[in-house]
Amino acid sequence: MDFSIKTFDAKSTVNTSKTGCVVVGVFENKKLSAAATALDKKGEISAALKSGDISGKAGSSLLLRNLSEVAAERVLLVGLGEEAVSISEKAYVQAAQAAARNLATLGASDAIIALPAVAGRDTAWSVRSTVVAFRESIFRTDSLKSKKSAVSTGVKKVAVAVSAADAAGAKVVLAQSIALANGIDLTKQLGDLPPNICTPSYLANTAKTIATDYKMTVEVLERKQLQALKMNSFLSVTNGSEEPPKFIVLKHMGGKAKDAPTVLVGKGITFDSGGISLKPGAGMDEMKYDMGGAASVLGTMRAIGEMKLKLNVIAVIPTCENMPSGKATRPGDIVTSMSGQTIEILNTDAEGRLILCDALTYVERLKPAAVVDVATLTGACVTSLGHHNTGLFTRHDDTHDKLAAELLAAGKQTGDTAWRMPIEEAYNEQLKSNFADMANIGGPAGGSITAACFLERFTKAYTWAHLDIAGTAWKSGAAKGSTGRPVPLLTTFLMNRAG
Template identity: 80%
Template sequence: MDFSIKIIDAKSTSTAHKALKTACIVVGVFEKNKLSTIAAGLDKQGVVAAALKSGDISGKPGSSLLLRGITDIAAERILLVGLGEETNSVSEKNYQSAIQAAARNLAILGAGDALIALPAVKDRDVSWSIRTTVIAFRESIFRADGLKSKKETSPTGVKKVAIAVTTDDSALAKTALTQSVALANGMDLTKELGNLPPNICTPTYLATTAKTIADNYKMGAEILDRKQIQALKMGSFLSVTNGTAEPPKFIVLKHNGGKAKDAPVVLVGKGITFDSGGISLKPGVGMDEMKYDMGGAASVLGTMRAIGEMKLKLNVYAIIPTCENMPSGTATRPGDIVTSMSGQTIEILNTDAEGRLILCDALTYAERFNPAAVVDVATLTGACVTSLGHHNSGLFTRHDDAHDKLAAELLAAGKQTGDTAWRMPIEEAYNEQLKSNFADMANIGGPAGGSITAACFLERFTKKYTWAHLDIAGTAWKSGPAKGSTGRPVPLLTTFLINRAG
């Protein structure tokens, strides 16, 4: 799908759209028979007003109606979408409902192109509307049937979408469009990786994907194998790989878009390509969804692809420890004690708490880059889903000025994109639950505050830099009829980095 910007004279926005030749123009209407300014400018024949009065469209958010053959305008069709109650500006939620309705309709419409001409959104600039529009349309055409022997019939919908903006917004809009398409491409990569079965999306597959990103966007790439990982003394990471024949990989990607002297932002992604739980075997029901346990790695790779495409002027490094967690005669056992790269020893009480075991060594490895900030991303705990459901990712950082600032940046990026996070506590009291009689720490702290004690475990390996942890167990994928990867938190991470570069 091709996207473009259509610049309209700000002084004549209400009537300029009449002369625009397009197969379909999308305009908004409100409840109680109210027309948006642009809809009113197109309605000299009274057809739109009549449709509202007849009840053919209610104006409620997400409602829609297609009109054809209206004289006195250049567009072949008008697609009306509901925006809710009439106010000075449209709410984010109502705009999203409207643009999603437009995307659904245009995906099956026999038209080659369309023009989106919706009102401004309350407290948001044009870049927000453009990003929301691009993501909604790309989501509407995303397919997950690549491995089916008989593909579902592809809808023959609109292939070109133009977004109308005023002259004053033209420069910002063009930048926003470039960034939004790159973001959508990154989200698609994340969803594709997440949806692949674990017999295809192995650690080696993730490493190959990273190399492809590096080649396409002129990044540096290092792929460490088992012997190199052993040489680094990553005993915690390697303990997770003991039960599988699939070789582990330690992936490092370097996007040097900033100044050579600038410290990089480091993203660390958990890459468990299948998590059986190991000896602490998971229940069989829903275990197939443990292919999504590499959601952190997938989102970091999607983010790197996005910033590579937009040539972001910032130094960003990605670190991805990736392996399987499987049971076998050689698998790590509950009660085993391992030594991490940092030298700290860990008593493994539950082999299903494996994500933190691979992340802790990656977080220690990150020290060598003297990072400006480190953000790790992981489908880490079911406890986070219990706490926050599927709406917010869990955000954990220390509580001081530097970490409060990093948390504020990440939370703001989430609010900008609708890819939201919620800050959770890290306090010394929770560390009591990680005490071990036999090692420096245990890898679990019991069921109480499980997502917090997991973050406290990781925090012990991040003392030398500013760090945040995103638990995306509730947001990286959906279950049930809508089963599939969501592409989150690529919007949050990418926008966080764009804001830093800006």
């Protein structure tokens, strides 16, 4: 799908634009948006509203043809909800989604999206939301089916209407939005792939492709190198699997040479059986999504690479399988992490923290400005926050509060929201072990918090935050599939840092 910016001024108005379809908004109280009013020369749109042909509820729609004194062949009305000074974010997104669904079925080749502003949001937000909504509508999951679904023959060219004053900035934002959508798509594609295809080696090759395409550098550490680094916690998770582990370091050095990098660490368990602490069979297929952290970090790196973001960013991805076998790590085993701290493994299904702790120790050598780890870490986070907010954990001091505020703000900018959870010394009591420096689980109470407290022990040398995406990285049921989160949050966080 091709996107562009369409500029309107006193001479070029929405009703004089020749296009296959123009999309405008209407409200529940029978009122019209400014663009709809401009098209309503003979009262045909008002009549449709009054007749009840469209309710105006957010996401509702009605297609009209051959309106009087309108150059467009079709006019698509989309509901914006209750009339207000400006519409809500949710209503805008629902309207954009409704437009995408309808335009996919039309015979027109092009369309103009002319929706009103959102309260507290600028043109950049509208452009990004439109692009992401439309790309979501055409994302396909049938790449491995022997018979593919029919390809839509609908609208292929979409122009977003902006004022002349906003045109220059909108074009920059449009390119960034397309890059973001490409990163989201990559994350979703990786997540949806089956674990017999998306192996640690596949993720490593994906990182190499990104490096080649966007002039980054990449290094993939193999088992012998990991042994030399004494990453025994990471390696303990790989013991039961035939798939070789990989440790990916992907560098986008778009900033000044002396600038400290922002580091993203992504959990890459390409399949999590639970190991000897075997998971229940029902729903275990969804454990292919346990590499959601790695996928989102790779998607983010692709996005900022396409943007040529002027910031130093390094992705660090420990990736392996967690499988049961005669060689698998047992409950009760004790391992020595790269940091020298010893860990009693009480549950082999709490493996994400075991690979992340060595990665978090490794990143010290990168002298980071800040580190954000991203992981489908705990079912407890789903219990706490459901599927709406990602869990955000970090220490409580001025530096870490600032990092938390940056991440929360990026989430609010994009609708890819997070909620800050506590990290307190009291929770560390649950990680005590009689035989090692710590246990790898702290019991069911506050499970997402004790997991974050475990990781925090390996991050004392730098500014750090942890994102638990177990509830937001994928959907189950009829809508099963990767969501692409938190690529919007991470990408916007980095864009904001780049200024």
